[in-house]
Amino acid sequence: MKFCGYLPELNKKGVKMFNNAHRLSWLSSLVTAAFLGLMTLLSGCGGGGATAGNVTPDPLVVSPSAAVAYHGNPVTLYITGGTKPYTVTSGNSALINVPNSVSGSTVIFDASNVAADTDAILTVLDAKGVTAISTITVKPSVINNTLAVTPDPASPGTGCGTAVCSGLMATVSVQLQNMATPLVGRNVRFDVVQGDFQFITNPGATTFADTITTTTDQNGNANVRLRANVNAPTQYAILKVTDVDGGSVLQTTFTIAQYTDGTGILSVVPPTQTIQAYYKGDCSSGVSVDYIIHGGTAPYTVQSTSTGVATVSPGTVLTNGAGFTATTHSSFCPGTATIDIRDATGKVIQATLENKEGTNTVTVTPPVTIAFFTTAPATIVIANPGSATFTVGGGTPPYYASSSDTANVTASIVGNSLTISRTGVVIGETVSVTDSAGATKSITVN
Template sequence: MPLKPMNQRWIRPLVAIFTLAGIVVLAGCGGGSGAPNNPFAPGPPVIGPLFVLPSAATVYAHTPATLTVSGGSPPYQAFSSNSAILPVAQAVGSATIVLLPADVAADTVVIITVQDSIGQTAISTVTVSPAPLLNTLTIVPARTICGANTVCSGDTATATVTVAGPTGAGIPNRQVRFDVISGAFAIQTNNPASPLASSVTVVSDANGNARVVLQATVNAPTQPAQIRATDLTTGNSVTALFTIVQQTEGSAILSVVPATATIMGADTAHCSAGFRIDYFIYGGTPPYHVSSTFPDAVTLVNPTVFAPGTAFEAITNGSCVNPLVFTIADAIGRQTTSTLINEPGTAAVTPPTPAPALVLAPTTATSAACTGATFGFVITGGTLPYNVASPGAIITPVGGIVTTSPGSFSISGFTTGSGVHPVGVVDSSVPQKSATATITCS
């Protein structure tokens, strides 16, 4: 058998030895609690998907908006597909992306892409729309008596703003909220239970106009006031400043017919009595309250008037006034006046026709048998009624009052031989007239 070369005889044992040593070394490295192949050790953290919310949004030119980033592995970076229309900051802080769109002539779609630190991406599709324009908020008062850009206390005014597109055309059916910022006024509503409010939302009309009616507080002192109109779709707003002016003079809006009534008495010695004048009230806000400067000089009928075009009545009582002033105040404090002049007439005083002389008949009566006798008398002339008296006598009618002319009465109750008994009659003239008679009982 031929001999093998020396190197072949030694190579195989050496390979076997090195192989066994490697197995021993590898076995010695394992088994410890910190070994990489420990099945109980926690695995690497799980990174979730990346989100941008909302995933689709509509924003308006020059109206700020935001997107929110969540998930993924921060920090984040943001990129815009059209930075001229919708620029964004590349570094995203606090997981919020602030959007400030530029002007656009029509709806423009921009893609916002967000990338996290491990390369995940998410997008939001943003539509940039032209922003409606709010023109100047105007205040038009119901009356201009208090001046330009002013509202009289207690009065109303109309606040108007136009919602318009980039071309200037009005945008209909847009919700616009009007808010009281400051001042003594409120906004009228269509709710009978709450007719006034500090905030009211209305819808723009076919021309894009949105309007509300303002109501200034009654007798409010002069002061500045502010109102704001906000387009609820975009958040755009505009503010107007006006002045509330205290106004109690109501002659420009209240009227009374007649403004002055003049009446005269029958003659130079007398003023009118029992004459009725009707004063009709127009304008303002009912009910109206009426008062006078001389309450005892007239009788006021219906001093509270509840409807325009209705009258209060003044009835004279003979008192002379020049003038008597009626003050008429409406429900919100505006006032106006009317007057009454009641003066003596121009005719000379006619002296009264004197009453005819008072005549009593007979003037004497004599009887020798007075006991049980009755004596009759007749009265004429003078002024009714008559009053009869005779001491100790029984007079019929009872009380001695005679109310007719000619009138009669009777005397009784005397005794025979009682002598002479006087009988007296007076009338109601000024001065009084009188007549006498005697009864002789012999």
């Protein structure tokens, strides 16, 4: 500030020197430069320059600050702030072994397997001694490296080899163990990650989904089935398996191979069958016959166009060379059922089953008839009081009995047994016995 107070005086001298014509040109140039420099100093007076000092770095942060790890599934930590270079140490190097020095800003590690949840602390140290930590919880990795995709059938056609042929099936299996102990009843989810395939969700292989959940059996195995999409091109596909109860994950890659051999020669053997009943007016019911499908592209759907004549089972035939069964019904007699067979590419052929009426006449032999009778004589004598029992039969049951004097004589029939009872004085009272057709027998009671 004191220096700037002299600037007006110096400025006047500078102008005077500048206007002095008898000075040498080099001295004039020197003075001019001095003048301009002083003017620059003048313009800076009253201001203050920045004072250089230490720059405070951003706080040291490691993220995530807490994470879950499974053996076989690497975890990445990200370091920001602080002062590079960084070093990392593990509080449990047997569980998590990390490199001591970090070349960049990330740390990637894989934890060892454990039988139960175990924590380990990773400490990040920067160049100035500042620390940050991340707490890692290592959980049991129960999905072992037994995830397998097995084509079903294993070799369905030329060119597929160990790949899953387009339009065909495969079995996916995985085993869950905790330190060699099978986990029974564990929930396991299978997901499509990439590729033209879906999981089969019903026994008939007619419904499909991108995800399916099942449980492990007594050996810790979980099995599902998948189908490659019809006409899917050759490709790599990826599926993922997740232990729903524990969280561990495993992925695998398999190959889908395009397979179209035989699409022009779809056939069924035999193409038609006939079942004939014996009697006229009758058709068979519950009689079964078999058909075999060849060629085309599996799987095949099978459907009867007239279920009143015949039904088919199963509705889906999974492999080339397998078959289905048609069973007759007599709801429509006679009749012919057309059976549509459609392969995975949409090609359709038909088979037929005729349920034919018989040709023989039914001979009906009339039953032997016995005339209505009773073992009671036309006139009987019964003591007073007293009763007598007789048999009735033939004719048309059931039978009925009545008395002309119920005060002194009663009659009853149970099944084929007739009982006549006397309870008073009688003089030729009549008991009538009748069958359901109206035939009557009369008995006089004395």
